[in-house]
Every structure is written in structure tokens, then in C-alpha cells.
Amino acid sequence: MTGESLGRDSAEFDISLRRRDDTSYFVDVRFTEPGSVSDVRPLMDTPALARINRSRLRELELDAAEYGRELSAGLFADEPVRAAFGRAQSIATTHEVPLRVRLFIDPAARDLHELRWETLRDPTTNTMLGTNERILFSRYLSSGSWRPVRLRPRTGLRVLVLVANPRNLADYTPGGRRLAPVDIDAELLRARIGMEGMQITPITEQGTVTINNLVQHLRDGYDMLYLVAHGALVSGEPRLWMEDSDGLANVVSGNELVERLNELPTLPRLVVLASCQSAGSGSVGRDTEQTLAALGPRLAEAGIPAVLAMQGNVALLTLEHFMPAFFRELQRDGLVDRAMTAARSLVRDANDWWMPVLFMRLRSGRIWYVPGFSDEQRGFEKWPALLRNMQRGRCTPILGPGMVETLLGTPHDIARRWAERYRFPMNISSSDDLPQVAQYLSVNQELLFPHEELGEYLRATLTERFGANLPADMQTSAATLDALLEAVGRQRQQHQPTEPHRMLARLPCPIYITTNPDNLLTVALQAEGKEPQVLLCPWNEEIEEASDAYTYQPDEQHPLVYHLFGRINNPASVVLTEDNYFDYLIGVTRNNRLIPDVVRRALADTALLFLGFQLDSWQFRVLYRSLMNREGRRRRSRYTHIAAQIEPEEGRIREPEGARRYLERYFEHAAISIFWGSVEDFTQALAEQLQARG
Numbered sequence: 001m002t003g004e005s006l007g008r009d010s011a012e013f014d015i016s017l018r019r020r021d022d023t024s025y026f027v028d029v030r031f032t033e034p035g036s037v038s039d040v041r042p043l044m045d046t047p048a049l050a051r052i053n054r055s056r057l058r059e060l061e062l063d064a065a066e067y068g069r070e071l072s073a074g075l076f077a078d079e080p081v082r083a084a085f086g087r088a089q090s091i092a093t094t095h096e097v098p099l100r101v102r103l104f105i106d107p108a109a110r111d112l113h114e115l116r117w118e119t120l121r122d123p124t125t126n127t128m129l130g131t132n133e134r135i136l137f138s139r140y141l142s143s144g145s146w147r148p149v150r151l152r153p154r155t156g157l158r159v160l161v162l163v164a165n166p167r168n169l170a171d172y173t174p175g176g177r178r179l180a181p182v183d184i185d186a187e188l189l190r191a192r193i194g195m196e197g198m199q200i201t202p203i204t205e206q207g208t209v210t211i212n213n214l215v216q217h218l219r220d221g222y223d224m225l226y227l228v229a230h231g232a233l234v235s236g237e238p239r240l241w242m243e244d245s246d247g248l249a250n251v252v253s254g255n256e257l258v259e260r261l262n263e264l265p266t267l268p269r270l271v272v273l274a275s276c277q278s279a280g281s282g283s284v285g286r287d288t289e290q291t292l293a294a295l296g297p298r299l300a301e302a303g304i305p306a307v308l309a310m311q312g313n314v315a316l317l318t319l320e321h322f323m324p325a326f327f328r329e330l331q332r333d334g335l336v337d338r339a340m341t342a343a344r345s346l347v348r349d350a351n352d353w354w355m356p357v358l359f360m361r362l363r364s365g366r367i368w369y370v371p372g373f374s375d376e377q378r379g380f381e382k383w384p385a386l387l388r389n390m391q392r393g394r395c396t397p398i399l400g401p402g403m404v405e406t407l408l409g410t411p412h413d414i415a416r417r418w419a420e421r422y423r424f425p426m427n428i429s430s431s432d433d434l435p436q437v438a439q440y441l442s443v444n445q446e447l448l449f450p451h452e453e454l455g456e457y458l459r460a461t462l463t464e465r466f467g468a469n470l471p472a473d474m475q476t477s478a479a480t481l482d483a484l485l486e487a488v489g490r491q492r493q494q495h496q497p498t499e500p501h502r503m504l505a506r507l508p509c510p511i512y513i514t515t516n517p518d519n520l521l522t523v524a525l526q527a528e529g530k531e532p533q534v535l536l537c538p539w540n541e542e543i544e545e546a547s548d549a550y551t552y553q554p555d556e557q558h559p560l561v562y563h564l565f566g567r568i569n570n571p572a573s574v575v576l577t578e579d580n581y582f583d584y585l586i587g588v589t590r591n592n593r594l595i596p597d598v599v600r601r602a603l604a605d606t607a608l609l610f611l612g613f614q615l616d617s618w619q620f621r622v623l624y625r626s627l628m629n630r631e632g633r634r635r636r637s638r639y640t641h642i643a644a645q646i647e648p649e650e651g652r653i654r655e656p657e658g659a660r661r662y663l664e665r666y667f668e669h670a671a672i673s674i675f676w677g678s679v680e681d682f683t684q685a686l687a688e689q690l691q692a693r694g
Helices: 003-008 054-059 064-075 079-095 107-114 184-194 211-219 254-262 288-292 295-301 316-333 336-346 383-391 401-408 411-421 434-444 449-469 481-495 500-506 520-527 578-590 597-605 618-628 656-668 679-692
Strands: 011-019 024-032 048-051 099-105 135-140 158-163 199-203 224-228 231-234 237-243 249-253 270-273 306-310 356-360 395-399 511-514 533-536 560-563 607-611 641-645 672-676
Touching (some): 011 107, 048 064, 048 079, 054 064, 079 099, 099 107, 158 184, 211 224, 237 295, 254 295, 270 295, 295 306, 295 356, 316 336, 336 356, 383 679, 401 449, 401 520, 401 679, 411 434, 411 449, 500 520, 520 560, 672 679
Parallel strands (some): 099 135, 158 224, 270 306, 395 607, 511 560, 533 560, 607 641, 641 672
Antiparallel strands (some): 011 024, 237 249, 306 356
């Protein structure tokens, strides 16, 4: 079975546990069939009960097999639970897909995390679940963090590897065990072997493996963190033996590490803690708060999408076999729960095979994706037609917010910050919807407040991220936002050959349409020696129409940049709030003359290239509906149209794979082929196609 089929097609069986009394727990299940976005509850009309015999489990701690049988007997004590699980397995087998099993533990029953759930056995066959590669098991933890999980393409993944070996480790004896030296060379070699093909940044020299250095590197943006350090639970608090600047031990508390990570703008998608007791003590009933306070669950609850940690004093020999296998499997498809199962299966004969544990809030199990069109096995067959339209000036790029995400963040980022700062009172799920939050500010403050606030936000973001690399005259308050954008844009375009604006500016397109309020496309066109004309859509009466708006005849050397949704240097022109979108849609629908003839002809009689849109966003929905309602639908069907779309975010869209299939069907009648990946992914693919065809 390929990684693609695993990612797109799996049956899902969620088990939820909530406390009833000291020895029993309510059990609820939710089952989703492969390819479905609807939930069914097989044979579970009412919650059943699980009965946990902690005394018996404590007696079996040295026998993982018997421990697993006892724990399984308690979880599947009621027949409806066993029947539901058997039915889920049967459906998964019929569809030839794996069964993704996620264990949800209610916050009021968090002491259940101390149990060794990885030792569970199949209630019908009595075989181990944790090593069965047809069953992908993880502990699912919800997070209070509003941060979305943005998947990245497999290419270009960056890994930060830290190996801590303080000079004075022997001075510490947590739990009566003297800490042994860490073999830095062996750990680093194991990491390099397992992560071959990834961009690895090692931090191993004594005096550099500090908490400050860790945070500083993560601020630069890494996809994965691999941390090798001694760890222990001391008085119920997780501790990591890191270093100070002199190479001596600095015992970092879990609270401090989580707090420092929470301050970062972006978090790694996967954290691997190759340290003892990083997931808890693995003991039952001796100190129930120990596992609750362990570092692995804390990181997951703080917003890390996936955390691999150890629930006990795992043997180095076990790690030597487990870790390379885990990363080798992870590189196949990016499915962290599948890689976990495969690696655990490899060490199943070790006494501590169950100690690696996966805490996850990824419903798809995936931490990266492979960009491309839907049917990549045959390749995208319409590249020749698209390239010919581009080369002959019959292509009209239409730019969306994704064009500037790497510079300015996403609309969801802006919405979440505003919602928190200005105490957005509506549904929490709406707190990442920029038009809704902006609408609230326009009412709660004043009409143009969110428009002006957007300018302040963009200025602060540019200064924070790029201020150190800007010329001195750009680091003062006198510099305009347009000037800041121009300076940052020119730097990026000079150093990145496939930077999206630079790639588009090189095309012989007479017309460019953008929904973004920035001037980055104009800057890129000027850098290519072209003389662009910039026009705004006069969707409201405060926008002055240019005298030559309806007579200008653009060409390759003198292209038109048409701003549909306004420019940031004219706040009243920016389409930002819900009311703005409605007013825009009503205006352009009632009055076709708002948009010049040359633009309307391009929209009706050229190949359209949508770049940087989330296809379920306000920007795209309004643009798409206004476009589909215009004349020229039959002429548009003659062309190959492309929409480059970032993979649906984990956590924001309930079922990303179902959303993907829905969008593909939705746009199929409009002859729009969807490229699943970022704008940068698409422009890289475009550059390769152009180079291959000379």
C-alpha cells in the first residue's frame, strides 16, 4: 500500500474514555468509513463501560504481554465495544485500508495516561495492536492552542538535532540512578542515518546545547526537533538535563521549556524526545501526577502537532533500532502514526518495546504532503497547453493571500491576533476568520479601524521579521509601508529565482489581477524592466477612477496590475470586512462597467491561473462567484485553468481529505485543475516545466 493511499484512505476508530467512578469509565466510539466525512456509531447506541483493575496491572508491570491482555480486557469489557471494534476492522479490511485508532482521554480522567495503552491487544485475536501495521494507534490530545497545523511539502524539510551531554552528569542521581554520559557521535550518526535526505542542523558541542540556543534556532523555523537528553520526573515535574554556556548541567523544567516554545511564532510539527521518562514513568498508581506532568503530553497540549516520547527508562539498544526505523518509515509518506507502528514492530522482542508513545492532534496522521496535481502517477497532462497559453500571452494570473504568507503570515494569523487583542466575543471557531473579526472591529471601534489596523500589523510584522536586514532609512517610522514592502520584496526576489512574484513577472502576461493590497507584484515587474500600470477596482464611491482606466491597452512590456480588493495605501479601498465583501459583490454584479473591458475580456477569454487562494476562503468565494456570473463562460471552457491550493489545514477543516475531494468535484465543471501545494511549490514546478521545454 502506498503512502498516498494511507494518507487519503483510512478507516478511523476513535475511542473516548471519561470517568464514571474510581474503577470504571464510560466508553464512547466514533467510526468513520474510508473516503467518508460522516460519522457512524456501529452497535453503540449508548456509552458502554470500561473497567480498569489497577492493582492487577501493577502486579503485571514486568510482563508486557499479560499487562496488555489485562488492560484490553478492561477496555473491551462490554460486548458493544468489542463488536464495534470488530466491525471497524472488518470494514477496513474490506476496503484494504488501515484502521487508524485514536485514544481520547477526558481531562477529568487524565490519570489514565499513566497506563501502558501501547500494550493493548486485539480483543478477538489476542494479538498486539501496537505492532500491527494494519492498525495505527496513537493517543489523541486536544490542544488549547489556536495555532493551525500547516503542512509543508516533503522537499526542504528542516530538522534541528540537539544532543546534550553536560560534563558533570555523574553528579546527578534522579531516582537513585546515576546519569551516564551520552555518546554524542553515536546519537548524531543515528540521527543522520534515519534522517538522510533532510536538512539537519546539529547542536552538539558542549556549551551550545542551551535552552536559549534551542529557542533561537527554532525561531528560524524548523519542521522537526530531535532532542537527546537525560530526562526524569522529579517531584512530579519533568526535567531535562541540558547545558549552560560552560557545558555544565542546566536542569530545565518542563514548564520552562513549554513556556519558551509557546512564545515562538511557529512550532515544529514533530518533536522527538529521545530521553528517559519523557512520556511519564510508566508506573501505575505510584504517583498519578507524574505522567500528567510529563513533557510529552505537555508539549502536545501546548500545540505541537505530534510528539514522540518515552514512557519509562528505555534502553539505548532499543532506541538504536527504533529511531532509525521510525525516521526511515516517516520519510516514505509523512504519516507519523504509521511510522511509529512500523518502528515499534521492529523492536517487539525487546522488553521495553512499548515505551515509545505517540501523542498527536493530527487527524490525518500526516506531518507533510507531496505537492502536485491529483493524478500524479501519470503526471499533469495539461502542462503543454498551460505553458503555450503563458508563452503566447493568453494567461491571466490572479493572486491571492498565499502569495505573501511567508512574508506577512496568513489571514488566519491576523484574525487570531486581533481576536485575542480586542476580545472578540463570538464563537471561538470564528476567531480565525478575518472578515468576521474585522467586521467586529469596524462596529466595536469605528468603520475604518480594521483597515488602518491592517497597515499597522503589516508594518510591525515586516519590521520584526526583516528589520535587521533592511537599509537604515527603512528602519525608521518615516518609511512608508509601501517602501518597506518594496525593500523586503526586492531582497527576496534577488535571492530566490523562483520567488512567486519574480516568476510571474517574467511571464509575457499583459494583465495581472490581484486581491492583495500590497505592491510586491509591481515591484517584481519593474525589476524585470517592465512599466506596469496600477489600477484599483472602484467598488465604492470613495475610490477615484483613473481617467484612462477604460482606454488603457496593456501589453507584455506595459502590463496592467488590477487590484480587485484595494490597496493598503488607500485604506478605504481595501475589501476586508464582511460588509465590504457583500458590497463588493453587489456592486460588481449590478454594474459590469466597474471593471474595465480589457480586464473583463481577460477573465472571459484567457487561461486563468489562481495562485495563493484557500478555495474555501472569502476572497476566493467572492471572486469565483462574481467570475462565474459573468459572460464568457463558454469561451472560458476552451482553456486550461489552474488553482494552486495549500493543503487544507489540520484543525481548521474537520476532515482534510474529504475537503480535498469535495473541492475537486466542486470545481470540476469549471475546468479548474487544482494543484495541491503552496504557491512556492507551484512556481518551482512551473520553473522545472519551463526549463524542460527550453
